[in-house]
Amino acid sequence: MAETEAKLKSIRPLFDVIVLLCREYQSKRYLGRIMTFWTLLYNFIIMLGLVLLRKWVIAQLSVLIVLNMITIVFSIPKNIFKATATKITVIGTEIGFIVISVLFLVMYFLDSSHMYHVRLGLSWTSVAVNTAIIIFHIIVKIAEFFRLRKEKKRKERKNKLGLQKRTNAQGRIQIRRRPQLEISQLGRILTVPGIDFEA
Amino acid sequence: MISPSNSTASIITDYTVAQVAAAVGTTSQIIFSTTAASALLVYLKAKGASTQLMRMLQIMARINFMKLININYLTPLAVFYDYTDLGQFGMPNIFNKIPSFNSSQASANSTFKTGSQGGRIIFNDYFRYSFSQVFLDNYGGIVFSGGITLILYLLVKVACSCFKHKNSKIIKTLIAAGQSFEKSVLMTLLVSRYSYLCSALILNYAFIPTIGAYQQISSGFAILYTIIMIFILILAICASFYHGRNRGQTEIH
Numbered sequence: 288m289a290e291t292e293a294k295l296k297s298i299r300p301l302f303d304v305i306v307l308l309c310r311e312y313q314s315k316r317y318l319g320r321i322m323t324f325w326t327l328l329y330n331f332i333i334m335l336g337l338v339l340l341r342k343w344v345i346a347q348l349s350v351l352i353v354l355n356m357i358t359i360v361f362s363i364p365k366n367i368f369k370a371t372a373t374k375i376t377v378i379g380t381e382i383g384f385i386v387i388s389v390l391f392l393v394m395y396f397l398d399s400s401h402m403y404h405v406r407l408g409l410s411w412t413s414v415a416v417n418t419a420i421i422i423f424h425i426i427v428k429i430a431e432f433f434r435l436r437k438e439k440k441r442k443e444r445k446n447k448l449g450l451q452k453r454t455n456a457q458g459r460i461q462i463r464r465r466p467q468l469e470i471s472q473l474g475r476i477l478t479v480p481g482i483d484f485e486a
Numbered sequence: 487m488i489s490p491s492n493s494t495a496s497i498i499t500d501y502t503v504a505q506v507a508a509a510v511g512t513t514s515q516i517i518f519s520t521t522a523a524s525a526l527l528v529y530l531k532a533k534g535a536s537t538q539l540m541r542m543l544q545i546m547a548r549i550n551f552m553k554l555i556n557i558n559y560l561t562p563l564a565v566f567y568d569y570t571d572l573g574q575f576g577m578p579n580i581f582n583k584i585p586s587f588n589s590s591q592a593s594a595n596s597t598f599k600t601g602s603q604g605g606r607i608i609f610n611d612y613f614r615y616s617f618s619q620v621f622l623d624n625y626g627g628i629v630f631s632g633g634i635t636l637i638l639y640l641l642v643k644v645a646c647s648c649f650k651h652k653n654s655k656i657i658k659t660l661i662a663a664g665q666s667f668e669k670s671v672l673m674t675l676l677v678s679r680y681s682y683l684c685s686a687l688i689l690n691y692a693f694i695p696t697i698g699a700y701q702q703i704s705s706g707f708a709i710l711y712t713i714i715m716i717f718i719l720i721l722a723i724c725a726s727f728y729h730g731r732n733r734g735q736t737e738i739h
Contacts, residue, residue: 298724305721307673310537317726324722327680330544334684337554338692341609344556380545387552395557407503410560414507417549417566418514421521424542 311373313366325361329354344395348388355381355388372431376424383420387413500561507562511569518546518570533662534670543678546572551681554609554617564613574682579626582700607689617685619693620701621708624686628679629707635675639667676714687712 302309305323313319336350359381361367368374390413397406525539553567605623606616618624642664649657676683690708695701 303669307670320726324726330680331684334681338688394559398558407560410562413563414566
């Protein structure tokens with residue numbers, strides 16, 4: 288591991304190119320680090336499946352469902368994503384695509400039948416799911432924004448309260464110390480032979 | 487591998503359904519455009535250090551690429567796809583506008599059985615969704631916008647070297663813009679249209695269109711983009727073997 292790291296140090300400046308892709312994932316865990324590569328590979332396999340398996344619709348949709356499931360499995364463990372919101376959106380998106388794939392499968396099987404209204408309903412459902420994926424992203428982002436703002440405010444309030452407590456405590460210590468100081472100073476200043484002021 | 491299956495596929499078109507579908511399509515288009523625009527704003531505000539834009543555009547592309555599946559998904563979904571396809575952001579493919587360049591010719595020596603029409607491969611027989619065999623036809627707009635961004639970056643670099651006072655506000659802005667390009671703009675552009683890149687490369691290598699200057703130049707660009715893609719994939723693999731603690735230092739500031 289150390290040797291690999293030493294070798295990779297020479298190409299470290301090149302990592303700047305993909306730093307944006309790695310931003311969302313935790314670099315402490317191996318699974319978090321591999322997610323950048325997986326995302327690129329996964330999208331490539333999707334395209335490969337869509338373009339090359341054109342004749343076999345069931346195979347195409349099966350590949351898509353399996354890939355979506357693998358991504359969900361990769362996303363479930365802790366410390367993969369830096370933000371929980373990202374994790375939620377990734378899992379939500381993949382579930383959305385699984386639903387679309389399943390709807391497509393049903394539509395494909397119903398193609399030869401004359402159940403036009405059922406297919407029409409499935410088509411509308413697909414439109415709704417597609418739109419829901421995007422709306423889900425927006426909702427999660429908005430929720431995350433408000434959560435962060437709330438957290439920031441709470442931290443600020445906590446810091447303020449802590450600072451206030453510290454100031455109060457310091458003030459009380461100073462008040463307690465001051466008479467003693469004054470008496471001791473007085474004792475030192477007013478040292479009259481025969482009279483003990485501190486006593 | 488790629489062949490037309492059902493050329494006589496029947497599509498029942500209901501006028502009311504078509505009207506409602508158009509209305510829903512327009513609404514979806516507004517949602518998609520607004521989302522993309524807000525993601526762009528966030529991206530600009532974060533000075534390129536946001537992945538939101540890239541992620542959103544990638545998902546929108548994925549949604550749209552589902553239309554390539556060869557099933558009759560009826561008018562509502564077809565209209566939805568027509569309205570929400572961002573394509574190449576409307577960027578023109580200037581390469582096929584150059585005189586004497588003969589664009590989109592079918593590959594004569596293709597080993598694939600294709601459902602092609604004038605060099606285009608039809609993926610959905612019901613709604614005639616197709617892609618070209620030529621790389622630049624599918625990705626030319628992005629190549630063009632990438633080229634413009636690259637030229638701007640080079641201009642910024644030249645401008646940076648021309649300034650004498652390194653502490654001036656202008657030069658600081660220019661340096662920030664240059665760094666943003668290196669760490670963010672290029673990758674955002676590439677990844678947000680990653681699906682288009684993959685499909686264009688796969689189709690290019692599946693058919694290898696080499697007849698005509700345009701096709702040859704297109705293949706040249708395809709090779710260049712393949713190298714870039716492989717380079718990024720190798721970097722991503724290397725990054726997964728690189729220790730987290732060290733990699734944390736390579737952050738965008």
